[in-house]
Amino acid sequence: MAIATGATVASTASTPSAASQAAAGLHGISGNTATLAPSQRTCAQCRAEIVRRRRTSRQNQDLCTACDQRERRAAYFRNYYEEHKDRILDKNRRWARDNKTRIVSLRQTRRAKSVDGASSKSCLDCDTPVTRAERCRKCYIRFRYATDPTYRARRLATTRRWLDKRQQDPAVTRRTTTRVTKRSAQMIAN
Numbered sequence: 744m745a746i747a748t749g750a751t752v753a754s755t756a757s758t759p760s761a762a763s764q765a766a767a768g769l770h771g772i773s774g775n776t777a778t779l780a781p782s783q784r785t786c787a788q789c790r791a792e793i794v795r796r797r798r799t800s801r802q803n804q805d806l807c808t809a810c811d812q813r814e815r816r817a818a819y820f821r822n823y824y825e826e827h828k829d830r831i832l833d834k835n836r837r838w839a840r841d842n843k844t845r846i847v848s849l850r851q852t853r854r855a856k857s858v859d860g861a862s863s864k865s866c867l868d869c870d871t872p873v874t875r876a877e878r879c880r881k882c883y884i885r886f887r888y889a890t891d892p893t894y895r896a897r898r899l900a901t902t903r904r905w906l907d908k909r910q911q912d913p914a915v916t917r918r919t920t921t922r923v924t925k926r927s928a929q930m931i932a933n
Contacts (some may be wrong), residue, residue: 786810837898 784793787903793807804810824831839846853874864873868882878886887894 745863784805786792786793787805788810789807791807791809793804795802795808801815803814806814854872856874863873864877864880865871866873866879867877867878868886871879871882873879888898889895
């Protein structure tokens with residue numbers, strides 16, 4: 744009987760107490776393998792273990808550090824874009840107006856690459872080859888104009904402003920007609 748008691752004492756001495764297991768974050772020890780306690784949380788997006796060095800009130804407790812930072816940056820840029828939307832779009836339009844030839848060449852290059860590839864797409868409405876979109880630019884504008892009332896209102900307002908500007912500045916009209924006349928004359932001469 745003394746041997747059984749000694750074995751019991753030896754086995755309890757080698758096993759850590761429940762308090763030390765809880766402090767270490769372990770809930771079961773079998774040999775050398777330890778498993779994580781059920782209190783360990785995983786990220787809701789990437790399923791990685793959530794480990795925090797610092798805690799702040801801005802952190803989302805359901806996300807790991809990387810996903811939380813990614814989400815906060817995305818929110819910042821969404822807010823920035825909403826606040827400065829007009830200025831950003833004006834800058835983009837100005838760049839597009841100044842770089843028309845570059846945009847055309849990039850579109851043509853992109854279209855040529857897609858046509859050369861095995862899977863070439865075409866516009867849903869007119870069968871023009873397209874690279875990434877479902878519709879070509881002209882059909883997309885028509886489709887959006889027909890289906891989106893806010894887009895239609897914005898386009899109509901833009902067209903009205905353009906017509907008003909043209910009527911107010913006759914030099915603009917004269918310049919375009921002069922160019923057309925010169926081109927026509929050159930084509931007739933050749």
